[in-house]
Amino acid sequence: LDRIDQENFPLDLKYIYPDSAGAGVDVFVVDSGIFLEHEEFQGRQGKTIVEKTFCNNPADDNGHGTNVASLVGGKTLGVASNANIIGVKITGNDCPLTSQNIINGITYVMQQKANDPGRKIVLNLSATSTDSAVGDAASKAVEAGIHFVVGAGNRNLDACGFFPGKVETVVTVTASKITTNQQDWITDWCNWGKCVTLFAPGENVPVAGIGNPSEIKLESGTSLSAPHVSGAIALMLANGDFTPEQSKAELLRIASKDKIQGLKYRPTANVLLRVPSP
Template identity: 35%
Template sequence: MKYSGLLFAVCVAVFASSSDAAPLIKSNAGQPIADSYIVVLKEGKTLNDFIPTFEDIAKRQNGRGRKPTISRKYQAFQAFSATVNQAALKEILASEDVDYVEQDQIVTINTQQQNSPPSWGLPRISQHQRNLAAPYFYQDQAGSGVTAYVIDTGVNAGHTDFGGRATMGANFISGSANTDENGHGTHVAGTIGGTKYGVAKQARIVGVKVLNAQGSGSFSGIIAGMDWVAQRGRGTKAVVNMSLGGGKSTSVDQAVGRLFSAGIPVIVAAGNDPNANACNGSPSGAQGAFVVAASDSNDRVASFSSWGTCVDIYAPGVSITSAWIGSSTATKSISGTSMASPHVAGVAALLLSVDASLTSPNAVYNKLIQIATNGVITGNLNGSPNRLLYNGV
């Protein structure tokens, strides 16, 4: 959890062609997308200010490689993504309107697949003492009046576990069906708000599709999803879940900050690399994110979970059963910090529905920390807090 000016050591290279040029940011740890960039404008500048400049650059540099083309325009975040050749990129960096340019990257889901053992996460988060045979205790109105935005692979909105409370809100995967073609987003959504498998059983679920059928996408697409949510979620009771991640990205981290400033709690997965510090990835290293690592049914650190001081809490993430794709009743059991994060998003939605004093993301984050079960996680925490999710019942 990072809401102030904290500094982290990250593997990011910054290049500038001259002392007056905007910096070009490239992540040494990520998977770059060739000729694809995210252009962020300076404070006070707007897209309307810069688009004519870009169009002039495109005319001059067309024919010197890939044609310069704008892919996406962001509204809450004064930026855009574009495919450009190197000559056009040099001109963009030289513009006095540009704050920085970042090379786009591949982003993926944080999941490990297993066979289908029984799920245990719900009873674990509704009691401080571990008794997995106990029922799941929750308030009847859990999640009522709250919208959970699932920025992921989409949602199988017709699944019976959603009881008509799920919809597809936006699709940023060009040419894809307006549904979940992977299963990951549906599984995440089911853990947040499914009638049987969910934490906040009355929450409204909105799928924001930014990852394709293979569970892969781009940071520019993730920003588009966050931008869409920021415009619609401001001033409402809402929570965002992002069970995805990639290398460090300044623009993604700033977009998380925009959601936070819009009053929307942002719950993200820590990542599935046991050798990786969550601070060195995005969105897990973003200020304003509430970061979730995974634990198993014995309250041990999950073997795959990332770690570090950016982690805020542990939650069940091993062998979690939830809704799936393929039919209206399909289920699947999978593992990952992707499965831990929606447990927390569900509790955040539950708390927003029952506690009128939670009027900011900070208030929600502090409440999650205040009621957590402390000191029960075993294994190598590597600087992560010894704190397990609890739903407050």
């Protein structure tokens, strides 16, 4: 959080964000569910719910969705701490991730938008697929006015090989890290390339865990970079009306430029998330 509210080092050890903090924006976390009892989700202005599950067990049994949700809007860990966090469970221990379940999750969010076209909706997805049908679903969601954010993937491959990250209208996020000497680098393991929209922190990120209601642990992955961006879009939408095309352009406009090192052999847009200032 401290990295994304200022352009340059040294870090000021603070995170400053617009007062509205994402109020009135619905961020759908299409993932493994959410551990609702975690302290990060207590006493927030926004609601935290798991609204739909495509698995037998609605609880977050592997922790991933909880990690992600805490970065979107957790009380202390979240980018947009007043946003509504709405879980849609598409995978879990009893429920392997399939392209069909990804599509089911996207379709569910589209139905919510169709039911109430005025809703400000951000869809945060961690999963990637080689199935182009996932890309088609994402493309339709953006056409319907949903702000769609996806992690680029963690295989050190060209992100253009995966859906929905390949879709031009979605926001595809890959992972930066902060080195001990306070520099931003591309992580060794993240996907890269021309299909990436921007970087956000994704290595050793503090997140809410499912071990107990106060557990906070360090995790890594582009699926932790993405919710930083979803939160940033929620901050924007709380303060104005943007189409998905406009929110993507605004992210790029306010982002920190040319801060990331290590891109020589993994050519990627040198753009690092920065949240809107108060």
